[in-house]
Amino acid sequence: MYCYYSRLLHHRAIYKYIHKQHHQWTAPIAIAAMYCHPVEHILSNLLPPAIGIQLFGPHIATQWVWFALALIQTLNDHSGYHIPNISTPEAHDYHHMKSTQCFAGLGILDYIHGTDLQFRQSSYFKRRFRLSDFVSTKYFGKAKQ
Structure with a gap:
C-alpha cells in the first residue's frame, strides 16, 4: 500500500506542492525523516500506524511499541546507518538521490513494477546486505581508520 501512496506523492501534479519539501534532502539524515508537508506528515507518518x-x-x-517501531524504522531509513536486524537504508537513500x-x-513491489532497476545496478544495492554492525555506509569498501 505504501508503495502506491509513495508513487502518488511523486506524481507531477502533487509532487511540487506536497512531497518536494521532503526531497530537499538528497542525502537524508534521520531528522529529515519528519521534515515534510503537514498533509504528508498526517498521511504518511501518523495515519498508517494509527x-x-x-x-x-x-x-x-x-500502541506505544507500535508507534515507536514505526518511528525507529522511518528514522533508520533516513540515517545512512546499518542497524543490526533492521532493514538497511540503501534503497531509501537511493530514492532520495533518484526520486x-x-x-x-x-522492495518486493519495486521489483514487480521495475522501479528498482537502476538501484539494482548501483553500489547501493551491493551494500544493502550488511546487517552486522553499526558502520556508516560511507565506509563501504574503504579501510576504517
Whole structure:
C-alpha cells in the first residue's frame, strides 16, 4: 500500500506542492525523516500506524511499541546507518538521490513494477546486505581508520 501512496506523492501534479519539501534532502539524515508537508506528515507518518491500532484495538502499551517501531524504522531509513536486524537504508537513500526509483518499503513491489532497476545496478544495492554492525555506509569498501 505504501508503495502506491509513495508513487502518488511523486506524481507531477502533487509532487511540487506536497512531497518536494521532503526531497530537499538528497542525502537524508534521520531528522529529515519528519521534515515534510503537514498533509504528508498526517498521511504518511501518523495515519498508517494509527490504522493498525484502530483495526485491532490493542493495549495502550502495545500502541506505544507500535508507534515507536514505526518511528525507529522511518528514522533508520533516513540515517545512512546499518542497524543490526533492521532493514538497511540503501534503497531509501537511493530514492532520495533518484526520486523515480525505490518507492516500496520492502522492495518486493519495486521489483514487480521495475522501479528498482537502476538501484539494482548501483553500489547501493551491493551494500544493502550488511546487517552486522553499526558502520556508516560511507565506509563501504574503504579501510576504517
